[in-house]
Amino acid sequence: MTPQTYCLFRRGWLALLVLSCSLSIAVRAQEHTAEEVPVRAPLIVGAYAQGSIIMAHTPAIRHLVTSHPTGFELNFQRQTTGAAPWHGWYKYPKVGVAFIYYDFHNPILGHALAVSPYINKSFSHGPRHDLSFRLGTGLAYLTNPYNRETNHKNNMASSAFNATLQFRLEYDYALTPHLGLLAGLGLNHFSNGATTKPNLGANLPTLVLGLNYHEFRAAPRVNVSAPAPADLGQTFYNVSTSLGYKQRSESDRQKYLVHSITAAVGRRVNRKSNLVAGAEGFYDKSLKAQLKDTTRAGIKQPDVKKAGVFVGHELLFGRLAFVSHVGIYVYNPYKSATFYYERLGLKYQFTNVAFGAVDLKIHRGAADVVEFRIGARL
Structure with missing residues (x-):
């Protein structure tokens, strides 16, 4: 492979x-x-x-x-x-x-x-x-x-x-x-x-x-001509926050908190798909520890906070959705990874407003952090 x-x-x-x-x-x-x-x-x-x-x-x-x-x-x-x-x-x-x-x-x-x-x-x-x-x-x-x-x-x-x-x-x-x-x-x-x-x-x-x-092979099927979903063509807004933790290296056994906030706009374009776009901010405490190890004393350390914009797709299975995003960092003083990132995850719409998700944030094919997300659809 x-x-x-x-x-x-x-x-x-x-x-x-x-x-x-x-x-x-x-x-x-x-x-x-x-x-x-x-x-x-x-x-x-x-x-x-x-x-x-x-x-x-x-x-x-x-x-x-x-x-x-x-x-x-x-x-x-x-x-x-x-x-x-x-x-x-x-x-x-x-x-x-x-x-x-x-x-x-x-x-x-x-x-x-x-x-x-x-x-x-x-x-x-x-x-x-x-x-x-x-x-x-x-x-x-x-x-x-x-x-x-x-x-x-x-x-x-x-x-x-x-x-x-x-x-x-x-x-x-x-x-x-x-x-x-x-x-x-x-x-x-x-x-x-x-x-x-x-x-x-x-x-x-x-x-x-x-x-x-x-139990039996010939499964009875109903609702063969299912109507289109009621929200087809409608625009929606999401706000969410996530928490995760990560280990920086094998030698450093400490787990560091990673936090993000996200605002997005989306639209249901067909029965199976939502298209989304948004902006988000990240704070990764492991980067502070990394800077401490690599920056000489007396030199001003760059800001480890990051901000990005992204576009993405949601593949829908009822209330469950498979999420895929690609984003670009627009604020990135400390260039600890690539200028772009990806996200794959599962999202579940618990109510018409509240949702939860588990995502994997990725840099150039390597896992960065698992994000546990809660949010609201407006």
């Missing part, structure tokens, strides 16, 4: 801790109006074995590429039926949650436990087959993280709790009306988003083989 590709996978983790949002979507997906026919979403239960290799995406982890991890997954998913308008807009995807166990077969790396909500989009569906792509993100617990005294060779992960990201192409073939054989090819990724260092992350290309139990 090229460094650019690895960076892309590494960014994706930010969808990470909004697990409850994904689960809420699965529940809200079954809501219906008085004019619609109530339809219960069919349940699918899967049990899969997984076999992986550890990808040496950087020479620094080659000493860990000595085994072939194996795992087991149990998942529960619902087939959307059209009870919410966005089901039809996305051609009736499945939503679910997976429980995953991994044995790295390496005493330095240990074992992993993960919980991952996901969405599964079908590309080709027939009476006896289903070809689909799955994207999931969640929380993982690694049993043997980096420890300077007892486990200093594990530079993949320095914290027990990490985010996990899954990409997978799946093919389900009907053996019986209720039982399906599933084969898949995917990638599992573990990372803490540079909250603690070292954090080179783990990439596991994975083969999957297992069985699915289908």
Whole structure:
């Protein structure tokens, strides 16, 4: 894998801790109006074995590429039926949650436990087959993280709790009306988003083989001609604030607070998308510590506060949105990183006004900080 590709996978983790949002979507997906026919979403239960290799995406982890991890997954998913308008807009995807166990077969790396909500989009569906792509993100617990005294060779992960990201192409073939054989090819990724260092992350290309139990395959669908959303073409305004923390280096074990405030304007341009633009300010306390170490005594230190402007996109799934931004620093006296930044995250609209988000702020493909955000839509 090229460094650019690895960076892309590494960014994706930010969808990470909004697990409850994904689960809420699965529940809200079954809501219906008085004019619609109530339809219960069919349940699918899967049990899969997984076999992986550890990808040496950087020479620094080659000493860990000595085994072939194996795992087991149990998942529960619902087939959307059209009870919410966005089901039809996305051609009736499945939503679910997976429980995953991994044995790295390496005493330095240990074992992993993960919980991952996901969405599964079908590309080709027939009476006896289903070809689909799955994207999931969640929380993982690694049993043997980096420890300077007892486990200093594990530079993949320095914290027990990490985010996990899954990409997978799946093919389900009907053996019986209720039982399906599933084969898949995917990638599992573990990372803490540079909250603690070292954090080179783990990439596991994975083969999957297992069985699915289908409550019934032919899912009833209602509301096929779902109307356009009521806010299509409308302008909205967001104000928000975020907090995060980061470790500056392996030698400095202290965690530093990172704070931001944001004001944005947006517009819903179609059923699936919002476009947004805004301005924001940042204050990163780790930069003060960095200046203290690198500036000679008596020399005036530059301001570490930053301000930027950004444009972005929100991909909508009901109340949940996948957020992607790119911004430029317009006030940046202390040039500690690139002149531009990116952000990927998950945002959930709890009410018509209040929302929350978890974002990953990035500089040139490297994680800078995980932001926990609250805000209001006006």
